[in-house]
Amino acid sequence: MQAVVVHGPQDYRLEEVDVPSPGPGELLMKVEAVGICASDLKCFHGAPKFWGDENRPAWAQTGITPGHEFVGTVVAGESAHGVAVGDRVVCEQIVPCEECRYCRRGQYWMCGPHDMFGFRNYNGAMAEYLLIPAKARVHPISKDLPAHHAAFAEPLSCALHAVERASISFDDVVVVAGCGPIGLGLVAGAKAKNPKLLVALDLDDAKLELGRRCGADIVINIGEQDAVAAVKELTGGYGADVYLEGTGHPSAVGQGLNLLRKLGTYVEYSVFGSDVSVDWSIISDDKELDVLGAHLGPHCWPAAIKMLEEGRLPVADICTHQLPMTEFQKGLDLVADTGGSSIKVSILPNGASA
Known part of the structure; x- marks a missing residue:
């Protein structure tokens, strides 16, 4: 079969490899679609987050196939995970060890070994077929959804987890930074919490319009308006109650700290390509903020799948590009082009219908 293989940074190659054979408890999936994530691009x-530097060891591996947001049909293997041959499924990104301190405490998404599809120890889905290991977390999904829509369950579940971390209340003014794939999921998830006011920020008017369609009450183009001043004006000078960061751009961090009110809540989801520096006295002495991280999409997959199956997001407009696997490099380049028209770019390894 054909598969993209990682040989190192900026050295990904389309190669012929063997189709994997499922062992006990494993399943073989025929991949229908795999989304390209900003973390794929940064890898x-x-x-350094992936390949290490003087402060950290390398985490991503060479010789592995990338792709962690995917959907496909089970074509072989023992009936496991509550699914069977012929079922259409999506899988959580992490394959937990089930033995470390975090797994034993039910915190599987923070598993110590932290093996993940497409990055570490398990091949991802930029291939015609994917082996689903016995310890993977698998969820059935409707066959009625277009494949690239179904694969959006992964970024949407991540966004919903970040929203859950924020503990949004009815009286909150919530600001979402970014109207990319994660940001739009943050908007839709936050809207479901019914806050007093929901504001979306971005530099692109077309993406801001999608933010509005996902539930934002107000959208602000930060290239044309000072977001901090605008939010202060909307809140009588106090600032927002909750800030959800989904851009991965360093400037969005300071922006969030400055537009929050005292005792506000900052939730960071993004993966950054480099270290970020901010004035930490804003967090402590100035405002006594709650600063929370969010990682993966634990316990949010059923909700994300339900939202997609019920058509609660404009996924047809969010999923802008579907490419054959021979054009995987074009897909990466589209994601890298911040001034381009792409939002969610997907690879269709088996030429599945879009």
Whole structure:
């Protein structure tokens, strides 16, 4: 079969490899679609988060196939995970060890070994077929959804987890930074919490319009308006109650700290390509903020799948590009082009219908 293989930063190659054979408890999936994530792009470009530097060891592996947001049909293997041959499924990004301290405490998404599809120890889905290991977390999904829509369950579940971390209340003014794939999921998830006011920020008017369609009450183009001043004006000078960061751009961090009110809540989801520096006295002495991280989409997959199956997001407009696997590099380049028209780019390894 054909598969993309990682040989190092900026060295991904389409190669012929063997179709994997499922062992006990394993399933073989025929891949229908795999989305390209911003973290895939940062890994491709060699960000220290993945390839290490003087402060951290390398985490991503060479010789592995990338792709962690995917959908496909089970074509072989023992009936496991509550699914069977012929079922259409999506899988959580992490394959937990089930033995470390975090797994034993039910915190599987923070598993110590932290093996993940497409990054570490398990091949991802930029291939015609994917082996689903016995410890993977698998969820059935409707066959009625277009494949690239179904694969959006992964970024949407991540966004919903970040929203859950924020503990949004009815009286909150919530600001979402970014109207990319994660940001639009943050908007839709936050809207479901019914806050007093929901504001979306971005530099692109077309993406801001999608933010409005996902539930934002107000959208602000930060290239044309000072977001901090605008939010202060909307809140009588106090600032927002909750800030959800979904851009991965360093400037969005300071922006969030400055537009929050005292005792506000900051939730960081993004993966950054480099270290970020901010004035930490804003967090402590100035405002006594709650600053929370969010990682993966634990316990949010059923909700994300339901939202997609019920058509609660404009996914047809969010999923802008579907490419054959021979054009995987074009897909990465589209994601890298911040001034381009792409939002969610997907690869269709088996030429599945879009």
